[in-house]
Amino acid sequence: MTTDAILLVLLSSVAHASWNLLAKRATTPMVFTWWMSASGAVTFAPAAVYFLVTDPPSAAGWGFICATIFLHTGYFFWLGRAYQSSDLSVVYPVARGTGTALIPILGVLALREGMSLPAAGGAALVVAGVFAVGGSGGELTKAFRSVRRALNDVGLRYALLTGLTIGGYSIIDKQGVQQVEPILYMYMLSAGGGLGMLALMHRSYSRSAFLREFRLHYVGIVLGGILQFTAYGLTLSALRLSPVSYVGPFREIGILFGVALGALVLKERLTTARLAGAVCIAGGAAAIALAP
Numbered sequence: 001m002t003t004d005a006i007l008l009v010l011l012s013s014v015a016h017a018s019w020n021l022l023a024k025r026a027t028t029p030m031v032f033t034w035w036m037s038a039s040g041a042v043t044f045a046p047a048a049v050y051f052l053v054t055d056p057p058s059a060a061g062w063g064f065i066c067a068t069i070f071l072h073t074g075y076f077f078w079l080g081r082a083y084q085s086s087d088l089s090v091v092y093p094v095a096r097g098t099g100t101a102l103i104p105i106l107g108v109l110a111l112r113e114g115m116s117l118p119a120a121g122g123a124a125l126v127v128a129g130v131f132a133v134g135g136s137g138g139e140l141t142k143a144f145r146s147v148r149r150a151l152n153d154v155g156l157r158y159a160l161l162t163g164l165t166i167g168g169y170s171i172i173d174k175q176g177v178q179q180v181e182p183i184l185y186m187y188m189l190s191a192g193g194g195l196g197m198l199a200l201m202h203r204s205y206s207r208s209a210f211l212r213e214f215r216l217h218y219v220g221i222v223l224g225g226i227l228q229f230t231a232y233g234l235t236l237s238a239l240r241l242s243p244v245s246y247v248g249p250f251r252e253i254g255i256l257f258g259v260a261l262g263a264l265v266l267k268e269r270l271t272t273a274r275l276a277g278a279v280c281i282a283g284g285a286a287a288i289a290l291a292p
Helices: 003-024 029-043 045-054 059-085 088-111 117-137 139-143 147-152 154-179 182-201 207-239 244-264 272-290
Strands: none
Touching: 003 029, 003 207, 003 244, 029 045, 029 059, 029 182, 029 207, 045 182, 059 088, 059 154, 059 182, 088 117, 088 154, 088 244, 117 244, 117 272, 154 182, 154 207, 154 244, 182 207, 207 244, 244 272
């Protein structure tokens, strides 16, 4: 990876862990997440209009925009359903681990990207670390004790679908930002994904639930919207500089920041497995960053 790409992803990871912390502390995380998306769409509208006028997307660019909106809508929907059916400690590592494992494979097969042996080993370490961090409570180990148990768990099935969308939109976005200015691309993704989420959420949450969440957490919503937009916007910029096979797994270094925030802010317990997983992620990320 290039030095610029590494710095962009590190900044992105801090922003990503920060908005996830805000969402974790919300009254209704799914509604809070939608509000963040809406807030980001309003905040960055002037920049989006500027790039839309000065550098409008090509026909191919609009195709990638539509594809990523579709995939991100599925991502948010399946992730929300997974959290309704299973624990965070099961869903998060399965979704992120599946997506992280798929990205290098899809990058090589679909984009014909090359991947050195050290980078491949680093990606494998990151995937192992993600599962270790999530499995430190014991539920993940139990969930994967048998294939039948895993396939019969509704939450796990949704988590696996979430992981598939992560792998899919990562490949689409790698190509999309070659056609569209990253800020405009991120804006379209965020605004379109927010509309898609609203269409899927309106039966599950009343208007009063949306209003209550905004009234209780409007400062965090605005801040989270900026962080959410910035986090993936920086990643999209990094995708212009380095292969998605490297950027995708390296992004998971954000879990280190998440673990740190969980321990320092939320007073979550740091188990041996969680610390071991964090070491694996750090080592894997370093191998990817230093790989040719």
